[in-house]
Amino acid sequence: MTGRTLSGKAAIAGIGATEFSKESGRSELQLSVEAVRHALADCGLTPADVDGLVTFTMDTSSEIAVARELGIPELRFFSRINYGGGAACATVQQAAMAVATGVADVVVAYRGFNERSGDRFGQVSSWAAAQVNTNGLDNAWTYPLGLSTPAATVAMQARRYMHEYGATSADFGAVAVADRRHAATNPAAFFYGKPITLEDHQASRMIADPLHLLDCCQESDGAVALVVVSAERAKDLAQRPAYIAAAAQGSGRDQFVMTSYYRDDIGIPEIGVVGRELWKQSGLTPADMPMAVLYDHFTPYVLMQLEELGFCGRGEAKDFVRDGAIEVGGRLPVNTHGGQLGEAYIHGMNGVAEGVRQIRGTSVNPVADAHHVLVTAGTGVPTSGLILSA
């Protein structure tokens, strides 16, 4: 580790989560506090060891509220990342930068919400168009015209992608089938024991044509927390460290939140920005990845990510995902926890936790020789990614 690099300087030492449900029956703050306690216990630390907290701008539980409930005495570092699910891996990047520079010693990234029993992201979030800021102004071009749900904004991109490259709804369905197959053997998944077929996917009702219901992630209640410490400290803790080989954020040219429709190619170049930095920072390539956790709020974006990240060429993902290639046993298993379609939608943080479990060898759907795992955050928005290494 020489020079100015983050690579290898920090590790995820502990992971924790609540159960994933449709009605948690407790407050969002309580969910986050429970998840942080589990994550600290997982690696043998206590709240007294924590001096940094990071979460999403969207999270309703402030760092100081979480610190109060946990009895964390003092915080030396606290930070939030904007842009919805695009924040997931960036919370870990923030924590890694803090511990790598000595700004803090033990930083916990957390995300907790009642996203099914409380404010449902799948509904029209009229508040998003009422914000008196540039995001609200951006939404003036869509919400009043009726384009006002995440599914619909992605469907606009998906339709053009199908037109350009000949991808079909069944190609998107391959992602749903893989996710649900993996969830079916994951007791923590909401859809444990409930695999689907491509026929189920095709028969599911239209939400925002061309997206069917089974192209869309769940709405979930739950929380996940991740403990980040320096690589040196991680060696002394209870679990096998998942070293952070690379951590990156990315925003593309002419970027908007879910509605980057005005650039010539309306794809998701923001994850390409992340990917290039991840490969450069880690010195690894797509060929070095035995598996990946790709943020799956909507299935078309998984195909587009495979292309932007360099696993295949532009327009080739429809062929890449065929014949079980992204299922366990295939050439690039994706979302071995079941993803956000199958396990739960915890804004991508449960995907980071799965990456850690694969590095530890404790995933319920283990991938052989998973020495490196790529994890991405939400796309269609300014986003982020990680490469975790054994």
Place this chain on the structure above:
Amino acid sequence: MSGPVRPVVNRDNAYFFEGTAKRELRIQKCNQCGVLRHPPGPACPDCGAFDRGFVVSAGQGTVFSYVVHHAPQVPGKQLPLVIALLDLDEGVRMVAEMTGPVEIGDRATVGWNVVDDDLTLPIWTKVDR
């Protein structure tokens, strides 16, 4: 809620909604270098000028992509709702509520959805060829 979600309006986008009130579809123009831009902003990304004007669009465009929204319910709209991305003949792209089904490549022409005294929105109709 009966009407559609209302836009946040400030000095950077007011010209657009002042235009729709007069049945004009306005596209922001840089008074310095002449480039057209939508969505608008206070600074020209091409030349840096803060000198913003507009042109009135002819209100004709070509469908670049579209979605048919089936669920959930959307305030002030009947479902299924067709929303398109239109490449306007002037060279900018705009999100467009449509009056009916379209396909990529279809031509469309602008009309007006008078919501109330304070808000008029563009609504587009496919042009049969």
